[in-house]
Amino acid sequence: MLDLETRTTILKLYREGHGAKTIARALKASRNSVRRVIRSGRAEVPPLERAERLGPYLDRIRELHERCGGNLVRVWEELRAEGVKVGYASVTSFCRRHEIGHTPKKVVGHYHFEPGEEMQHDTSPHKVRIGGARVKVQCASLILCFSRVLYAQVYRRWNRFTCRVFLTRALKYLGGAAGRCMLDNSSVIIVRGNGKNAVPAASMEAFSGRFGFDFVAHELGDANRSAHVERRFNYIERNFYAGRDFTDLDDLNAQLEQWCDRVNGTPRRSLPKTPFELLAVERSALKPLPLHIPEVYELHTRRVDVEGYVNLHTNRYSVPPHLLGRQVEIRETIDRIRVFDGHKLVTEHTRSTPGARLQRVHAEHRQQPRRRHVKQPPSPEEALLRTVDPALATICDHLRKRYGGQALRAIKRMHRIYLDYPTEHVLEAARHAVAYDLHDPGRIEQMVLRALAGTFFRLPTGDAPPLPDPTPDKDEPEDDA
Numbered sequence: 077m078l079d080l081e082t083r084t085t086i087l088k089l090y091r092e093g094h095g096a097k098t099i100a101r102a103l104k105a106s107r108n109s110v111r112r113v114i115r116s117g118r119a120e121v122p123p124l125e126r127a128e129r130l131g132p133y134l135d136r137i138r139e140l141h142e143r144c145g146g147n148l149v150r151v152w153e154e155l156r157a158e159g160v161k162v163g164y165a166s167v168t169s170f171c172r173r174h175e176i177g178h179t180p181k182k183v184v185g186h187y188h189f190e191p192g193e194e195m196q197h198d199t200s201p202h203k204v205r206i207g208g209a210r211v212k213v214q215c216a217s218l219i220l221c222f223s224r225v226l227y228a229q230v231y232r233r234w235n236r237f238t239c240r241v242f243l244t245r246a247l248k249y250l251g252g253a254a255g256r257c258m259l260d261n262s263s264v265i266i267v268r269g270n271g272k273n274a275v276p277a278a279s280m281e282a283f284s285g286r287f288g289f290d291f292v293a294h295e296l297g298d299a300n301r302s303a304h305v306e307r308r309f310n311y312i313e314r315n316f317y318a319g320r321d322f323t324d325l326d327d328l329n330a331q332l333e334q335w336c337d338r339v340n341g342t343p344r345r346s347l348p349k350t351p352f353e354l355l356a357v358e359r360s361a362l363k364p365l366p367l368h369i370p371e372v373y374e375l376h377t378r379r380v381d382v383e384g385y386v387n388l389h390t391n392r393y394s395v396p397p398h399l400l401g402r403q404v405e406i407r408e409t410i411d412r413i414r415v416f417d418g419h420k421l422v423t424e425h426t427r428s429t430p431g432a433r434l435q436r437v438h439a440e441h442r443q444q445p446r447r448r449h450v451k452q453p454p455s456p457e458e459a460l461l462r463t464v465d466p467a468l469a470t471i472c473d474h475l476r477k478r479y480g481g482q483a484l485r486a487i488k489r490m491h492r493i494y495l496d497y498p499t500e501h502v503l504e505a506a507r508h509a510v511a512y513d514l515h516d517p518g519r520i521e522q523m524v525l526r527a528l529a530g531t532f533f534r535l536p537t538g539d540a541p542p543l544p545d546p547t548p549d550k551d552e553p554e555d556d557a
Contacts, residue, residue, distance in 0.1 A: 077121065078109055084119040086110055130170045133160060137167075138176060146177050187301075189221035192361025195254040195289075196221060196305035197243070199234055199262070202313060206322045213325075214238075215312060218246040219305045220254060223354035224347060225340050226308055229329050233430055237374040239264050240283050241410045244372055249333075250355070252362025253289040258302050261293045271295040288363035311339075325429075373414075376406040384441060386415060389430035394441040395423055455484055457491035464494070467506040474515040489517040493524065501527045 078086070082103060089099045096114060100107040116122070130137065136158075137151060144150035152167045172178050199216045206213075214234035219226045227246040231238045247253050261270040267277040274293035276284070284291055294301035316335050322328040340351040347354065378386040380399045385392040388406060393413055395404065405416040413425040413436075423441070428434040454462065454472075461468040471490060475483045494502050505523035509515065 078105060078113065080119060080121055083113050083121065086113045087117070087119055090114050128170065129162060130160070130166065134174065137171070141171070141176050148177070187221075190361070191222045191358040192252075192254050192363070194221045194256045194258055195219060195250075196258045196302045198260060198302055198305045198309075199264075200309040202230070202309075202317070204230070204317055204322065204328065206328060207324060215309060216242045217305055217308055217312070218243065218250070218257075219308060220250060220355065220358060221258075221304055223351050223358045224304065224344070225250060225351045225355045227336055228308070228312060228332055230325065230332060232325065234264060236264055236277060236279055237372070237408070238410070239280070240372045243283065243287075244369060247287055247365065248369070249336075250362070251359055252364055253287045254362060255289055256292050257284070257289050258292055258294060260299070260302060261296060265291055266293055286366060371409055374408040376408060377403060378406055379403045385435070388413065389428075390433045391428040391430070392435040393423075393425045394435075394437040396441055455487065458484075458487045461487070461491060461494060464499075465503050465506065467503065467510045468494070470510050471506060471515050471520070475517075478515070486517055490520070493517060493521050497524045497528065 082105065085103060086099055086105075089102070090096075094102075096107050096110045099105075100110045103110070133155065137155070140151045140154050141148070144154070148168055148171060149164070151171075152162075152164045155162065155167065170176075195218055197216070197218045199214050201212060202215045203210050203212050205211075211232075213230045213232055215228060215230050216234065216239070217226060217228040227249045229242050229245065231242070259265060261274060265276055265280045266274045269275050271293055272295075274291075276291045280291060299306055312332075316332060320331060322331065340355075343350050376388060378388065380386055380395050380402050382400060384397050384400060385394055386404060386406060388408065393415065395415055399417060399422065402417065404422070405418075407414045407416065408427065411427050413427050414421060415423045415425075423438060425436045425438075428436060458472050461472055468490070472483075472487055475486045475490070479486055501524050505520050505527060508523060509520050514520065
């Protein structure tokens, strides 16, 4: 079949008065083909009108496609069961031509960005080996559309708090903010609506206002609108994670920032200069950073439990014991937990990974205050006994050791024994008691009484006979005077 250029030449030569035979000889084409072109009078190549073998079964194929859930293998098997002998490739090509299970392709455009006009932000779930185990994390990235400078970090959880933490770090890394931040319709930033009707959350709108940019969401399904940031996730997965070991999340983010520095300093075919060199040009068009950038924190209110802990994201943090049952304020930053009682900072902890069910305790929160042992001066009774004889001092020491703070009663009894009985007998009994390791005041008093038997008291002794009763018997006669 003659192409468009040859057919156009045939018609042109024919209008100039040349015959079909001359034209065929000049163009090395058959005379019949030249005559057919001259008769048609059209330069366009006529389409091949060939009857499709599956044309009569178009409605049946649509019905089978819907019933089989879009599985073309099952459609092909059902057609063969009904006696339609065609190949599987014929079924798939027929469905493509008639748009059965295939959406027509749309033309994509190319977006041009001026310096400081737009930056794009998005997140993507990744599975990374951290500390020897595969962990699911959220990778967040921000890219300037003009200079293509990329900044990325990884987080275990992704919410508005971590989003503000990441964007703060990213804007510090870039040295400013573009006027518009393009993103998808993520519920972390967008609270309602989508596309041009999207409304950011109040906290995110206040955050963007502090840095002087606006959050803008693209239309649903228009992923090409944020293609710059979308394409980088595949690059991170294939180039950064491969062959690298990470001890923890902080180590991963530190290595990822170094990787961003290297990538941003590497030339690209699509850019006239490296991203860092283009950033030097774009920086004058960026929104300048505020004079003071406050630390991003999340505010929580908790009540101290009976064990002296506050609970946050399944983790427990100790507080001073005097706050038991009190309601305190917790300020959560990305790496610290600060507990306030009113305006007073009462304690500070290292932030544990949310959901880890860990417990952090400060030693001073669990040490019970010990009462200082103040040595009491000896009582007057004890002081007297200690000055009389070493044996009495030894007895006082043993009483102190045995009874502790309750020894005063026993010492007072020993002092009474010392006052009630002769000194020499008390000292003799005390010396014998110390020699035999006896220190009970009752036993010592018995020893003193046994030594004094018959000397100062009318007590029976083992050798002396009993004394007669001085009372006369009534039956006996009285002596006469």
